[in-house]
Amino acid sequence: MIHITTAGESHGPALTAILEGIPAGLPLQPEDLQPDLIRRQNGWLGGEPYRGASPRMQIERDRAQILAGVMDGKTTGAPIAILIENADHAKWKGRAVDAMTIPRPGHADFTAGLKYALEDLRPGLERASARETAARMAACFVCRKLLAALGISIGSYVIQIGTVKAGILDLPLAERLRRAEENSLRCPDSSAREKMQAEIDRAMTAGDTVGGIFEVAAIGVPPGLGGFATWEQRLGSRLGAALLGIPAVKGVEIGDGFALAAVPGTQAQDAFRRDGETLARASNHAGGIEAGISNGQPLILRAVMKPIATTISPQHSVDLAGGETTDTRYERSDFCTVPRAAVVAEGMVSYILAEAVQEKCGGDSIGELRERFERLPRGALGDFHLDPNPKVFW
């Protein structure tokens, strides 16, 4: 089974990831992971990040080193070990850092302090920091590479920053994904981009932060991934947990999600129709999952990210060392991470889909996996053993 474990602190010497379950024979070089690592840092590949991304990203130049599991440019089937050095470590090493005793509401400081009996809260935030997603994503992007070898692609776009919403309803999915790569905010609607940046600028001027909503889509997903025999098998539950595993993500929707509450049942489903020898759908309200199983339509997921907890403007807190009421102290931080989180979400979806594909098809080598994958039903009527003129209904 595909599984990712990471280790490493935000300002430690390096972050590491171990990825198990990738079949042998997948071409893999560290450079293959570079474009996605840059997208995670900057929101896109085109250049500078949007204004409001953490200044830390100007220091780090994430480069993955592959230490195990790859020989002669191909995976061996053994666990893959990846290392990313923290450039910021050199600045922190040996530096006298004050004990952190004033918890920032909404961050890991308070809960980590309680859970691990910390007098100095810093070890908690060192690990809870989303810096960890650099290593996690390096491993997830290997999963993306595996999926790409099978014709499955995953992308994301931002649809809301603060109160500014993008208008994308008329844009086909492929166009949304294409346009997202053209700008650091990952927003397909060019008229909304400036307003979104202005919303981030406003927050920065006010010493505040801002959240937003993004969508992740997967195209080329075959029907039959996931399951309903137990709740843990449900693809929706696995993808939901994976997206909620991104720091600061507070809600996830599949397909039309919460909007379905206001829609009559007859209009909320994706009616079947015949399109020649293919079974087609007129809509995708379900977001590509029915009864916990992929149905062959594109997967569409949406997630909301809260505004970052670390703010320049002080928030009320209590110094846990002495008990006096005080204000939070500022730590260098992002003002908005929605575009960056969207890229992280692509990685998480890649992880879960790669796991579901391996579970369905298995295979120790990429050739074995591909052969089994290509035999999966794709939606032709014959795949479902349907009589095109059925006489008996039940």
Ligand SMILES: Cc1cc2nc3c(=O)[nH]c(=O)nc-3n(C[C@H](O)[C@H](O)[C@H](O)COP(=O)(O)O)c2cc1C
């Ligand atoms: C890509 C990314 C970057 C983040 N950067 C910051 C940051 O600079 N400052 C901050 O306070 N939180 C940041 N966060 C969110 C915190 O890690 C998160 O709020 C914290 O771990 C507490 O977890 P919770 O919000 O899920 O409760 C970031 C999250 C992501 C996904």
